[in-house]
Amino acid sequence: MTMQQTLSAARRPRRWWRRGLALFALAYLAPLGSYAAYSVLEGWPASWRSANWSSAGLLPQADSRPEAQVYLLASRVGRWRGIFAHHSWIVLKPAGARQYIRYDVVGWGQPVRRNSQVADGRWYGNDPEIMVHLSGDAATRAIGAIDAAISTYPYSRWGDYRIWPGPNSNSFIAHIAAAEPALAPGLLPTALGKDFRDGWFYAGPAVSDSGWQISAGGLFGVTVAKVEGLEVNVLGLVAGIDLMRPAIKLPGWGRIGLDPA
Numbered sequence: 001m002t003m004q005q006t007l008s009a010a011r012r013p014r015r016w017w018r019r020g021l022a023l024f025a026l027a028y029l030a031p032l033g034s035y036a037a038y039s040v041l042e043g044w045p046a047s048w049r050s051a052n053w054s055s056a057g058l059l060p061q062a063d064s065r066p067e068a069q070v071y072l073l074a075s076r077v078g079r080w081r082g083i084f085a086h087h088s089w090i091v092l093k094p095a096g097a098r099q100y101i102r103y104d105v106v107g108w109g110q111p112v113r114r115n116s117q118v119a120d121g122r123w124y125g126n127d128p129e130i131m132v133h134l135s136g137d138a139a140t141r142a143i144g145a146i147d148a149a150i151s152t153y154p155y156s157r158w159g160d161y162r163i164w165p166g167p168n169s170n171s172f173i174a175h176i177a178a179a180e181p182a183l184a185p186g187l188l189p190t191a192l193g194k195d196f197r198d199g200w201f202y203a204g205p206a207v208s209d210s211g212w213q214i215s216a217g218g219l220f221g222v223t224v225a226k227v228e229g230l231e232v233n234v235l236g237l238v239a240g241i242d243l244m245r246p247a248i249k250l251p252g253w254g255r256i257g258l259d260p261a
Helices: 003-042 079-083 137-151 169-179 181-186
Strands: 069-076 086-093 101-105 112-114 129-135 202-205 211-216 220-225 229-234 237-242 247-250 254-257
Touching (some): 003 229, 069 137, 069 181, 086 137, 086 169, 101 169, 129 137, 129 181, 137 169, 169 181, 229 247
Antiparallel strands (some): 069 086, 069 129, 086 101, 101 112, 202 211, 211 220, 220 229, 229 237, 247 254
16 A cells, blocks of 8 residues: 555545534534524523413313314423423313313423413413314324323333433423324424433334334434434434425424424
């Protein structure tokens, strides 16, 4: 091997490192940094006490629709953490019921809460969005699976909650969506904690059961599925692409494209 060939071979690993770092900066650091700047300019409430937790007026009166209803909602989390993540929760109304039932997981006290907030309440002052809506027979079928999944959630004791990488509010919704895959499209790429699975290594069906996922403690992983598309998780930050409902997925910004539902 000539001296020139030796130098060329030595440069190849450096080129791959440089390309990898450039790709990481483009796919993860640049979107996250730009969304952080946007969030700082928008501002946020100084504390949870000063935040607006009132109804956002998204849901109709529960007694105005006699048929069963299921809603998956999501809202940015509080203060600087909203740069990285959404908080997700589920709202149910069995057929004939006159009130909604809200379930979500929080980081203080007993993790799984029932009706601790207004069904479509703002979260730390941030307006929620309806990610998935099921009605009628589809909702009735889903409610049975959802109730069973809530009762078997394995991280429901005091002290089980962990904000990063999970189990947290989005790990709870992912657990429910694994039992009721119709909810899976509503898990945003910024639903940090959704890729946390039991144990520190998981290889098996994706939450939607339409493809496959490999996850190491929710910190690193890859998902390839019809519903989720391609998602690459690095330290809980997700970048990827959705071909079924065309969109790109970026840290900070989340989905940019068609509505996930």
